Amino acid sequence: MFAKFKLLLSLFLVCGALLTPAAILSQVPSETKTIDSTLVNQPKAIPVINIIQEMELINKQLKQIENKIEPKKRVIEIDSLLPVYEALIKERQSYVQNFIKANPNRQKIDNQINRWNGYRDYLNSWESTINVYEERNTILAENIISKEKIWELTYQNAIEKNVPPELLINIKSVLDEVVRVNEIFKNENIYFLKLESKINDQILIIDKVIEELIALKNSDVYQLFYLRHPTLWKTSFKINKTDSSERAGVESVSDNIRNIFNFAKSSENDIYLFLVVIGLLIAGVIYIKKAYLKYDIKEPQDDRQKAKDLIVNKTVWGIVFISILCAKFFFINTPQLFDDILAFLMLVCALPLVQHYMDKRFKNIIYFVIFIFILDTAKTYFWFASPHYRIYLLVEAVLVAAILLYFTYPYLKTRNLFQNQFGGFLIRLTPVVYLLVIISIVSNILGYTNLTDLTIKICTQSSELTIVFYAILKMANGIALGTIHNHFGRKENFDPIKKRTLELKILQILKVFVAILWAVYFLKMIDLLRPLSDFINGVLSEPYKVGSITFTLGIILTFIAILVVSFLITSFISFLLDGKDVKLKILKLPKGIPAAISLVIRYFILAFGFILAFSSLGIDLSKFNLMAGALGLGIGFGLQNIISNFISGIILVFERPILPGDTVEVNNLLGTVNKIGVRSSRISTYDGAEVVVPNNNLISNDLINWTLSDTIKRIEIVVGTTYKSDPNEIIEVLTQVANEHKDVLKTPPARALFTDFGESALNFKVLFWVYFENGLQTKSDISVAIYNRFKELDIEIPYPQRVVHLPQGLKDIQKRETR
Incomplete structure (x- = not known):
């Protein structure tokens, strides 16, 4: 990764040196540059x-x-x-x-x-x-x-x-x-x-x-422990003027409906954009579903099989849930009724998604959570005097306790049923919820209604948040596993251990990401997000000075975040578009074009990411013109080979003389191309070695690509027979043996040829076509078959014979020795 970074930065500086006029002007005295700039910008009369x-x-x-x-x-x-x-x-x-x-x-x-x-x-x-x-x-x-x-x-x-x-x-x-x-x-x-x-x-x-x-x-x-009201038994339930003044804070349902229509009219363009985004997401989910159906899971695991069942069997529910979720994040500060309707529909759509992963004993708890949500939301649209509101909260707390008792009693037995699951963690939080309910009831009776509001909100809204984010996690898992499954499913051969490792890593990242989102919304719910964000912003915006440089932690983190996001995006694009099996059938692009598109997009994103990251530091890139001009000359000499290999890599990607998966032969090296990189390409030989070949060698040397346009290869077997054999019979036998093999192609047909009269044999040659990957085995099989057929027909395969003539003196010596 660091090597790529250095190479990309070097190329960026070279391009800056070659293409930036200021780099050329930097060699001219400053006074001359100022005069020229003025003359260029000065308006002139038209002739x-x-x-x-x-x-x-x-x-x-x-x-x-x-x-x-x-x-x-x-x-x-x-x-x-x-x-x-x-x-x-x-x-x-x-x-x-x-x-x-x-x-x-x-x-x-x-x-x-x-x-x-x-x-x-x-x-x-x-x-x-x-x-x-x-x-x-x-x-x-x-x-x-x-x-x-x-x-x-x-x-x-x-x-x-x-x-x-x-x-x-x-x-x-x-x-x-x-x-x-x-x-x-x-x-x-x-x-x-x-x-x-x-x-x-x-x-x-x-x-x-x-x-x-x-x-x-x-x-x-x-404040939480401020005594806002008298105790409940001393409270008067008569409505006074102070209570009736609170009606100003309650907006009627009809007003909310009118606000929704006004919001829709004012957000017409946003709605169109939202529909486009939803269309793309729906297409993505359907594509993942087809991938699950097309490439069966050969090594079934619990998480992968459940993810497949969720995407395949709950497609409509998943699409609606994602659409509502996007609307929730897409439209900010909407009318209250619109926001609550979205939250209600999200809970309803999460019901079939979450039930898929829940134990049958707890599947019905979501219905009660939806009921509590309706009960809690109703307080917004109906006016209550303070005493009546306290009774309402008291009833709500009792209902929460009753529902919890119904599903978890007896607690110890229920807890022992779940040891290593997410449900077990939630069940272990049951005593905490009981404690919050008790605090809510007691504080309500005593008049500490601020504490009552907070505790009952944690009991009710945290369960709603948990269900929604659990559904988000499972949908994200299904889409992520489907994407990985589709990527590896296109390959004829892949390492299942590598696939499983990637899946587990992605699942862990998604868990952490969703947990962070849940924590953010939970802090917002209990009104701690604003003070926490203010504190973090204060720390990040605190200026520090080292020498003449002034910086903040926020700027540095922004710089790092932009670079990380750029590399993550390019890695994801490479994962989707690179590979010999990617053809983008929707666009009907030939093999290799997606890799070229991927390369251009990735380099563009990386270059834009570097520019944006340096801009976030407040650095004026124009100040690097002189440095780029000086470094450009040094890079041109010092990194000549690297730049040559880099340009050669771009030529290989766009010209496509070789592609990942091709079998090539270069410099007595025969193997399969694994990857065409920025500086070099990797070729796996049939001996098991992985050879790193500079791209310039693949461009400048003679290269044989056995599988560029097609994957068939002609095999040649040379055989000789004695002068006693009939050449016509031999040609017929050789042709018949070659055509009988199952891997020999019928078109073009196999041929046997009589080549020449040898010193000791009549020489023949049999030619046939096979798919490249079957070449060695087919040649071996046919050679053995020819030997067996010759043996059956008593056709002799001669070996070289030589007559040695000795001088007369050597013959006399040999005779004496034999006596």
Whole structure:
């Protein structure tokens, strides 16, 4: 990984040195650079000979620009709705003042804060829309100002050159038109600024109201052990004026429905984008389902089989659950009723997903959790006087205790049934829940209603959070395992241990990630997320100084996070698109093209990640121009081979003379290409060795690819017979033996040829075609079959014979020795 980082950084610096004009200018004295820059940016008069053509061009451009600055429908709509919204905010502000005087509970304060956050987000969307038009107008205005200066100079130059009066009038008319369009831009920007200022005034009012509500929530009255009410037996159940003032904090169901329709109208573009995202997610889930069905799980394990059953058998429930979950995260600060409907539907959809993993004894507990959710949510839409609200909480706490007792009694026996499962951990928390319920009941009776609200919220909403996030975890596990299963299922041969190790690693990461999300939402539920986040932000934003460098921990963590995310994204893309079996059948791309696409995307993401990471440090990359120019020369000489291999790797990926999985032969090396890397490629030989070959060797040397266009290979077997044999019979026998083998291809057919008259034999050659992977075995089988057939037909395969003639003297000596 570090080697890739160094190589990529070196290439980035080389490209910067070669492509950045400032690197070239860095060799010129600074004064010369300043003068040249001024001359380049200085507007010049249009030559008289080109005025007619430029006049036609500028007239077309002015018409296009004027069409762009016409009042937009969205801005006009914002301008017309703003007075209505100002009146609404003023009315709601008076409600909040009465609401604060009524001493409401924490839940109603939270509802008010959420409502005002929704108002602010709505106005922020208006402000963002206007900012888009302002930025666009600024860019167009800069162009118009430049053209105005050019035509002023052109008009003065035309006067000096004594051009014909008719042409001078035309130039003046063009100049006047440019000035007029420039004035339109100025007026348009003034209008936008005024409108944005009005919106910002309303946002400041909203922020002030939210600060008042947060200050009320953090006051001593809402501390846990503050005695807010008298004991329950001393409480009067008559409704007084103070209680009735709390009605300002309760928004009716009809108001909520109206707010939902208004929200839908104002978020039309967001809804379209949301539907596109959901469409992509649905396609992804269906693709994973097909992968489960196409590639059967050969080594069934409990987690993989359950993940497959969840995706295959609960597809519709899973898609709806994911859609609702995305809506929950996609639409922020929505109307309260819309938010609660999404939460209710999420619990309902989580029911079949979670039950798949639960013991049959606890499968029905989710129905009771949904009932408690409805009971807890109803407090938002129905007004209760303080005494009645306390009775409501008391009944809710008793119901929670009764449900818990029903499912866990007897506790010790139930706990012993679950030892190593997630359910066992939850059952061991039962005494804690009992304790919270008892605290809720006792504090409610004694009048410590702040403590009552917190404890009952933990008992009810934590169970809802657990069910939802457990369903999220199981759906994520199913999708992740399906992706891994699909990746390895495409391969003819793979290492099951490697696959299982990757699966366990991904499952562990998902568990940790979901646990962190659950903790964040739990802290938000008990109102500890804001102080914790403020503390962490304070630590991360604390400045530190080392020498002349000032930095914060937040900047460093941001830098590291951007790099890590970039590498994770590139690794995931490589996992999906790299490999010999990836062809992207949907796009009908040939083998090897996905790997090239993957390479381009990964390098682009890495380069963008490095630029973004350095920008997060506040580093001006233009200051590295001189360094890049100096290093570029050194890199050109010192890393010549590395750069050559890098470029060769890119050529290999795009030209595709070899692909992962091909059988190649280069420099007396025969093996299978495993991977084409940045600097080198890996080739596995048939002896079991893995050879790292520099990419430049594969480009510059003669390379034989046995499987590039097809995977068939011609095999040749040479055999000789004695001069007594009939060549016609031998050719027939050899052809017959070759055609009888099951792996020999029928097209082209096998052939036997008589090659020459040898010194000791008649030489024949049999040629046949087989698939490359069967070549060695087929050659061996046919050679043995030829031997057996020759033996049956008494056809002799001769061996070389030589007649040795000895001199006469040696013959006499040999005779004497034999005597």
